[in-house]
Amino acid sequence: MPSATTRATLSRQWELLRQLPSRPPGTTSAELVARLQDAGFSISKRSIERDLNELSLIFPLERNDKSIPYGWHWAANACVELRGLSISEALSLALVEEAVRPLLPGSMLKVLDARFSHARQKLEHLSGANKAARWLDKVASVRPDMNMQAPEVPDSILETVQKGLLEEYQLKCQYYSAHNDKLSEMTLNPLALIQRGQVSYLIARADPYSDIRQFAVHRFRKVSILSSATEGLEDFDLQVYLRSDALQFGQTDKIELHAWVSDGLARLVRETPLSADMSLTPLERGHRLRATVSNSWQLRWWLLSQGDGLIVEQPTTLRQQIAETLGKAAAQYQTV
Structure with missing residues (x-):
């Protein structure tokens, strides 16, 4: 097996070859x-020049001597395909793997x-000799909410859903609604x-309804692809849908x-505002917050999570809903 030093040298020279242009005037050392x-x-520059001179003995490389500094490039009509990954490509793939x-679709994933x-x-x-290769040891992405485990999704269910979406066919399924504790066919x-x-x-849209709904993939019990084409694709724009805040659930x-927000909460939301038009007005105690937000479940979860650091003033209906929920919660604690 090649030593770590040999692997690092080969990787460096491979990267060097990938950086060379296909025509003059070339790239300087x-x-x-x-x-x-x-x-x-x-x-160092001296090591690069030594590498280039050695590589030119086995690869069709040329040095442009017409001007100083000299530029290196591939020879005219050179037919060389350098397979493999650069360091930046390897880092990019490693960073996005979990997210993608x-x-x-399963067929594309097998290729990747x-x-x-x-x-x-x-x-x-390369981690021993290359600082960039150690970048994964220095960065991380973490979730800001509870560190809950991902739900299990059978591969057959996920692959069928992806295939139906990819090939634009309708899906026949059994779906479990956690809200109603009910299994439905649709x-x-x-x-x-x-x-x-x-x-x-x-x-998706569920026949015969026209409204767009969200279906948690892990709640599908059975899924099969129908021969009928998906309806309504031409009227759907994913980016418009995302901008509507539909994934916050509830109304859009x-x-x-x-x-009213406490001084501590005011400092936090000043750093990460609730909206582009959010304002904070200092009061004798705390601050008054104003912001245009989506009327969603996500908003209610956030408001409830602030405890005594926030009091909803308007809209009145939202204030009443939060007050009732907190009152019921407090009563539960008193009776236990």
């Missing part, structure tokens, strides 16, 4: 040093599995697949929220 350093390789797995594996292997083998027109935190949602209409 100084420019190549900067590019390789950006890719995590610590190397639930969203890619080899590249994901190659990316992880390349970064692991025909769906699949429109989109969205990953929201740990849960994947199929966005906007309301003007007025609330």
Whole structure:
């Protein structure tokens, strides 16, 4: 097995070859040093020049001597295909792998599995000599809410849902509604697949209704693809749908929220505003918050999570709903 030093040298030289243009005037040694350093390789201009001279003995490389500094490039009509991944490509694949797995059709994922594996292997083998290859050890993405486990989704269910969406056919399914504790049979027109935190949602219309609904993929019990084409695709725009805040659940209409907030909460929402038009007015005690927000379940969950650090003032109906929920919760604690 090649030593770590040999692997690092080969990887550096491979990256060097990938950086060379196909025609004059070429790329200078100084420019190549900067590019390789950006890719995590610590190397001098002298080492680059030595590499280029050695590589030109076995690859069709040419040096442009017409001007100083000299530029290196591939020879005219050179037919060379450099397979493999660069450091940046390997890092990109490793970083996005977990996020894209639930969203890619199984057939496409099988094609990418080899590249994901190659990316992880390349970064692991170069981590000792290449700083960029150690980037994964220095960055992370974490969820801001409870660290709950992802629901289990059988591969057969997910693959069938993805295939129906990809090929634009209707789906016949059995779906469990947790809200009603009921199993229903329905025909769906699949429109989109969205990953929201740990849960994947199929966005679809259920025959014979025309409204767009969200179906948690892990709640499908049986799914099969019908021969009939999906209806309503031409009227659906995923980006418009996302901008409507539909994935916050509940209604998508906007309301003007007025609330008293504590000084501590005011400092937090000043850093991460609830909306572009949010304002905070200092009071003798605390602040008054105003913001245009979606009238959604997500909003109610957030309001309830603030405890005594927030009091809803307007709209009146929202204030009453929050007050009733908190009152019932407090009563439960008193009776236990």
